[in-house]
Structure formats: structure tokens, C-alpha cells
Amino acid sequence: MIRSADTTMNRHSVVNLHSFPQYEVNMKDNTFWARQLLQSAELGSTGGEVLSYEKRIAAITPKDVKDAANKYLNMTNYVQVVLYPEK
Numbered sequence: 001m002i003r004s005a006d007t008t009m010n011r012h013s014v015v016n017l018h019s020f021p022q023y024e025v026n027m028k029d030n031t032f033w034a035r036q037l038l039q040s041a042e043l044g045s046t047g048g049e050v051l052s053y054e055k056r057i058a059a060i061t062p063k064d065v066k067d068a069a070n071k072y073l074n075m076t077n078y079v080q081v082v083l084y085p086e087k
Contacts, residue, residue, distance in 0.1 A: 026032040040047035 036050045037047055040049075
């Protein structure tokens with residue numbers, strides 16, 4: 001259960017950007033940058049968020065994940081589904 005998970009075991013980032021090789025490819029791709037600029041214009045942002053992406057992702061800790069899960073995942077109102085293979 002998320003609420004009782006121990007988040008003291010590792011205070012380092014829970015996300016390793018090298019686990020996402022597509023991110024590194026995208027950073028060198030003009031289509032990626034064009035899409036980012038268009039999205040920034042549509043949302044009215046400065047576009048600088050894409051430049052701080054690595055830093056923001058690296059800053060995510062186990063406690064951050066636990067806090068988000070506790071905020072958004074309601075354990076009193078969920079459905080558990082089990083799929084069994086057809087015989």
C-alpha cells in the first residue's frame with residue numbers, strides 16, 4: 001500500500017533520464033523543438049520549461065511520488081480487475 005511505503009530508503013531521484021533514450025533523441029530533433037515551441041505558444045508559456053525538464057525530473061523523490069499517489073489515488077473507490085488467459 002502506498003500510504004505505508006517507506007520513503008526514507010532513498011532520497012535520490014526515482015527517475016533516471018537515461019532510462020528514456022527517446023528523450024535524448026528528441027533533444028536533437030527539429031520536429032521535437034518545433035512541437036515544443038508551438039505548444040508553448042498555444043499555452044501562453046515562455047517555452048523555457050523544456051530547458052529545465054531534466055532538472056525537474058531529476059528532482060522527483062520517492063516522497064514526491066508517495067505524496068502525489070496519496071493525493072490522487074483514492075483507495076476507497078477503486079476497481080481491481082484480474083484478467084486470466086483464455087483456455
